[in-house]
Amino acid sequence: MTTGKFIKTVFFIEMLKGMALTFKTFLFTPPVTRRYPKKVRVYSQPGFRGLHALAKNEEGKMKCVGCGLCGAYCPSQCIYIYTTEGEDHSKVVDRYEIETTRCIYCGFCVEACPFGAITLSEHYEYSTYTRDSLYMTKEKLLDNWDKYFAGEKGLRYFRDFWRPKSEDFNGYENQAMFNKVKVKGKE
Ligand code: SF4
Protein backbone atom coordinates (compact mmCIF):
# COMPACT_ATOMS: atom_id res chain seq x y z
CA MET A 1 0.00 0.00 0.00
CA THR A 2 1.33 3.46 -0.92
CA THR A 3 1.65 6.19 1.70
CA GLY A 4 -1.13 8.25 0.06
CA LYS A 5 -3.54 5.31 0.14
CA PHE A 6 -2.56 4.53 3.73
CA ILE A 7 -3.31 8.12 4.84
CA LYS A 8 -6.65 8.10 2.97
CA THR A 9 -7.63 4.83 4.61
CA VAL A 10 -6.60 5.81 8.14
CA PHE A 11 -8.26 9.26 8.07
CA PHE A 12 -11.42 8.15 6.16
CA ILE A 13 -10.71 10.78 3.49
CA GLU A 14 -13.12 9.32 0.89
CA MET A 15 -15.88 9.05 3.46
CA LEU A 16 -15.36 12.65 4.55
CA LYS A 17 -15.44 13.76 0.92
CA GLY A 18 -18.76 11.98 0.44
CA MET A 19 -20.22 13.52 3.59
CA ALA A 20 -19.06 16.98 2.49
CA LEU A 21 -20.82 16.52 -0.84
CA THR A 22 -24.02 15.38 0.89
CA PHE A 23 -23.88 18.35 3.26
CA LYS A 24 -23.26 20.78 0.38
CA THR A 25 -26.20 19.36 -1.60
CA PHE A 26 -28.42 19.44 1.49
CA LEU A 27 -27.65 23.11 2.13
CA PHE A 28 -27.46 24.62 -1.33
CA THR A 29 -29.44 22.50 -3.80
CA PRO A 30 -33.17 23.30 -3.98
CA PRO A 31 -35.40 20.22 -3.51
CA VAL A 32 -36.85 18.66 -6.66
CA THR A 33 -39.94 17.31 -4.93
CA ARG A 34 -43.15 19.31 -5.33
CA ARG A 35 -45.90 19.81 -2.79
CA TYR A 36 -48.57 18.18 -4.94
CA PRO A 37 -51.46 19.00 -5.29
CA LYS A 38 -50.61 22.55 -4.13
CA LYS A 39 -47.98 22.75 -6.82
CA VAL A 40 -48.98 21.01 -10.02
CA ARG A 41 -46.40 19.85 -12.47
CA VAL A 42 -46.72 21.35 -15.92
CA TYR A 43 -45.68 18.82 -18.50
CA SER A 44 -43.39 20.33 -21.02
CA GLN A 45 -42.97 17.10 -22.95
CA PRO A 46 -45.37 16.95 -25.86
CA GLY A 47 -47.25 13.73 -26.29
CA PHE A 48 -47.51 12.80 -22.61
CA ARG A 49 -49.96 9.89 -22.63
CA GLY A 50 -52.81 10.86 -20.38
CA LEU A 51 -56.57 10.49 -20.51
CA HIS A 52 -58.13 9.51 -23.84
CA ALA A 53 -60.30 11.74 -25.98
CA LEU A 54 -62.28 11.18 -29.15
CA ALA A 55 -61.44 13.79 -31.75
CA LYS A 56 -64.01 16.01 -33.40
CA ASN A 57 -63.72 17.44 -36.88
CA GLU A 58 -64.10 21.11 -37.78
CA GLU A 59 -67.89 20.79 -37.78
CA GLY A 60 -67.76 19.43 -34.24
CA LYS A 61 -68.66 15.88 -35.28
CA MET A 62 -66.89 12.77 -34.04
CA LYS A 63 -64.12 11.71 -36.42
CA CYS A 64 -64.34 8.02 -35.50
CA VAL A 65 -65.92 5.87 -38.20
CA GLY A 66 -66.06 2.69 -36.13
CA CYS A 67 -63.57 0.69 -38.20
CA GLY A 68 -62.34 -1.08 -35.07
CA LEU A 69 -58.62 -0.90 -35.84
CA CYS A 70 -57.79 0.71 -32.50
CA GLY A 71 -59.56 -2.10 -30.66
CA ALA A 72 -57.77 -4.72 -32.72
CA TYR A 73 -54.35 -3.21 -31.94
CA CYS A 74 -55.00 -2.59 -28.25
CA PRO A 75 -52.81 -5.03 -26.31
CA SER A 76 -55.07 -4.78 -23.25
CA GLN A 77 -58.23 -5.36 -25.29
CA CYS A 78 -59.91 -2.58 -23.35
CA ILE A 79 -61.59 -0.74 -26.22
CA TYR A 80 -65.19 -1.68 -27.00
CA ILE A 81 -66.91 -0.41 -30.13
CA TYR A 82 -70.55 -1.03 -30.99
CA THR A 83 -71.82 -0.04 -34.41
CA THR A 84 -75.04 -0.36 -36.36
CA GLU A 85 -75.92 0.24 -39.97
CA GLY A 86 -77.27 3.69 -40.66
CA GLU A 87 -78.78 5.34 -43.72
CA ASP A 88 -77.08 4.51 -47.04
CA HIS A 89 -75.46 1.51 -45.35
CA SER A 90 -73.10 3.86 -43.50
CA LYS A 91 -71.71 2.71 -40.20
CA VAL A 92 -72.98 4.43 -37.08
CA VAL A 93 -70.88 4.34 -33.93
CA ASP A 94 -73.43 3.79 -31.18
CA ARG A 95 -70.97 3.18 -28.39
CA TYR A 96 -67.24 3.68 -28.08
CA GLU A 97 -65.91 2.74 -24.66
CA ILE A 98 -62.51 2.45 -23.01
CA GLU A 99 -61.86 0.71 -19.73
CA THR A 100 -59.05 2.97 -18.56
CA THR A 101 -58.29 0.82 -15.50
CA ARG A 102 -56.94 -1.81 -17.90
CA CYS A 103 -55.24 0.60 -20.29
CA ILE A 104 -51.45 0.62 -20.26
CA TYR A 105 -51.19 3.93 -22.13
CA CYS A 106 -49.06 2.44 -24.85
CA GLY A 107 -50.62 4.69 -27.47
CA PHE A 108 -51.09 1.90 -30.02
CA CYS A 109 -54.72 2.92 -30.52
CA VAL A 110 -53.58 6.39 -31.53
CA GLU A 111 -50.99 4.97 -33.89
CA ALA A 112 -53.44 2.51 -35.42
CA CYS A 113 -56.26 4.94 -36.16
CA PRO A 114 -56.24 5.99 -39.81
CA PHE A 115 -58.34 9.07 -39.03
CA GLY A 116 -56.61 10.52 -35.98
CA ALA A 117 -59.88 9.98 -34.16
CA ILE A 118 -58.56 8.69 -30.86
CA THR A 119 -56.01 10.72 -28.94
CA LEU A 120 -54.25 10.69 -25.60
CA SER A 121 -54.44 14.03 -23.84
CA GLU A 122 -51.88 15.41 -21.40
CA HIS A 123 -54.43 15.26 -18.59
CA TYR A 124 -53.37 12.93 -15.79
CA GLU A 125 -55.30 14.11 -12.72
CA TYR A 126 -58.32 11.82 -12.76
CA SER A 127 -57.99 9.69 -9.68
CA THR A 128 -61.35 8.82 -8.21
CA TYR A 129 -63.11 6.62 -5.67
CA THR A 130 -65.27 4.72 -8.13
CA ARG A 131 -64.37 2.38 -10.97
CA ASP A 132 -67.36 3.59 -12.96
CA SER A 133 -65.93 7.07 -13.40
CA LEU A 134 -62.85 5.53 -14.98
CA TYR A 135 -64.95 3.75 -17.58
CA MET A 136 -64.92 6.13 -20.54
CA THR A 137 -68.02 6.25 -22.67
CA LYS A 138 -68.32 7.90 -26.09
CA GLU A 139 -69.91 10.97 -24.52
CA LYS A 140 -67.16 11.31 -21.90
CA LEU A 141 -64.46 10.86 -24.52
CA LEU A 142 -65.99 13.53 -26.73
CA ASP A 143 -66.23 15.83 -23.72
CA ASN A 144 -62.54 15.23 -23.10
CA TRP A 145 -61.83 16.55 -26.57
CA ASP A 146 -63.55 19.82 -25.71
CA LYS A 147 -61.80 19.99 -22.36
CA TYR A 148 -58.23 19.14 -23.31
CA PHE A 149 -57.85 19.89 -26.98
CA ALA A 150 -59.74 23.12 -27.39
CA GLY A 151 -57.79 26.03 -28.81
CA GLU A 152 -54.05 26.34 -28.36
CA LYS A 153 -53.75 23.12 -26.42
CA GLY A 154 -54.91 21.08 -29.36
CA LEU A 155 -52.66 22.90 -31.78
CA ARG A 156 -49.65 22.10 -29.61
CA TYR A 157 -50.64 18.45 -29.51
CA PHE A 158 -51.01 18.17 -33.25
CA ARG A 159 -47.81 20.07 -33.95
CA ASP A 160 -45.53 18.35 -31.44
CA PHE A 161 -47.17 14.98 -30.92
CA TRP A 162 -44.86 12.04 -30.30
CA ARG A 163 -45.93 10.03 -33.33
CA PRO A 164 -42.98 9.18 -35.56
CA LYS A 165 -42.05 11.99 -37.86
CA SER A 166 -40.07 9.71 -40.12
CA GLU A 167 -39.81 9.76 -43.89
CA ASP A 168 -42.61 7.17 -44.00
CA PHE A 169 -45.00 9.86 -42.85
CA ASN A 170 -43.38 12.48 -45.04
CA GLY A 171 -43.60 15.08 -42.27
CA TYR A 172 -46.26 15.48 -39.65
CA GLU A 173 -48.60 17.43 -41.93
CA ASN A 174 -49.19 14.29 -43.97
CA GLN A 175 -50.01 11.98 -41.11
CA ALA A 176 -53.53 10.64 -41.22
CA MET A 177 -54.60 12.55 -38.15
CA PHE A 178 -54.13 15.87 -39.90
CA ASN A 179 -56.29 14.98 -42.86
CA LYS A 180 -60.00 15.65 -42.75
CA VAL A 181 -62.26 12.66 -42.74
CA LYS A 182 -63.89 12.44 -46.14
CA VAL A 183 -67.53 11.41 -45.91
CA LYS A 184 -69.05 9.91 -49.03
CA GLY A 185 -71.22 12.40 -50.84
CA LYS A 186 -69.92 15.34 -48.76
CA GLU A 187 -66.80 17.41 -49.38
S1 SF4 B 1 -53.28 3.25 -24.97
FE1 SF4 B 1 -52.79 1.11 -25.47
S2 SF4 B 1 -53.77 -0.11 -23.87
FE2 SF4 B 1 -54.68 1.94 -23.79
S3 SF4 B 1 -56.51 1.83 -25.03
FE3 SF4 B 1 -54.86 2.54 -26.38
S4 SF4 B 1 -54.01 0.68 -27.29
FE4 SF4 B 1 -55.24 0.05 -25.54
Ligand code: SF4
Ligand atom coordinates in the same frame (compact mmCIF):
# COMPACT_ATOMS: atom_id res chain seq x y z
S1 SF4 C 1 -60.92 5.49 -33.24
FE1 SF4 C 1 -60.03 5.29 -35.29
S2 SF4 C 1 -59.31 3.16 -35.39
FE2 SF4 C 1 -60.75 3.30 -33.68
S3 SF4 C 1 -62.72 2.70 -34.54
FE3 SF4 C 1 -62.59 4.95 -34.62
S4 SF4 C 1 -61.78 5.40 -36.67
FE4 SF4 C 1 -61.38 3.22 -36.27
